[in-house]
Amino acid sequence: MKIYRGKITPISQDIVTTLVNEGDIEVPTEQVPEVVLDIEAIIKEYLRMDEEISSLARDQLQKKGISYTEFGKLRRIIAEEKNFEMGDRALHWIAHQIIECFLINNRVAEIFSEDPVLRKKIIRVFGQYLGLEEQVDRETRERIKNLAEGSPEWELEYQRVHAQITRRKGLT
Secondary structure (H helix, E strand, O other): OOOOHHHHHHHHHHHHHHHHHOOOEEOOHHHHHHHHHHHHHHHHHHHHHHHHHHHHHHHHHHHHOOOHHHHHHHHHHHHHHOOOOOHHHHHHHHHHHHHHHHHHOOOOOEEOOOHHHHHHHHHHHHHHHHOHHHHHHHHHHHHOOOOOOOOHHHHHHHHHHHHHHHHHOOOO
């Protein structure tokens, strides 16, 4: 799962809009921008923690001289130690944090729906944006199809074209 920093604000706005319009939460109009900022902060904190865990895993790999093939396993171990969800459970973790924020936040006047309903709707909004990574990957592969996949040239060109497409789509 890749959450682009350029999509954090639209995702946050859509979460609030969806939940308010569907009658799941009540937020006074003047408080909506603040609630959006709260959701943005949760998503940014998730990304920060994800990067921190990756950095810790890389550091441990280097210190212990472990093969890079163990990176994913080490990353999962560190995430478990920090009570942090990754992979398929990441969206559930983020949704849980958003719901907790609603519960303690005085900007959200009322919550009308149960947690599972809110979680499902929050994850649905994320799903509308997360399909972008697959689109970018397909477009990148289409543009470099003349190179042999897996070759050093392909890897370099993939990174370059992928970065170019993400910039063009405003995802970075």
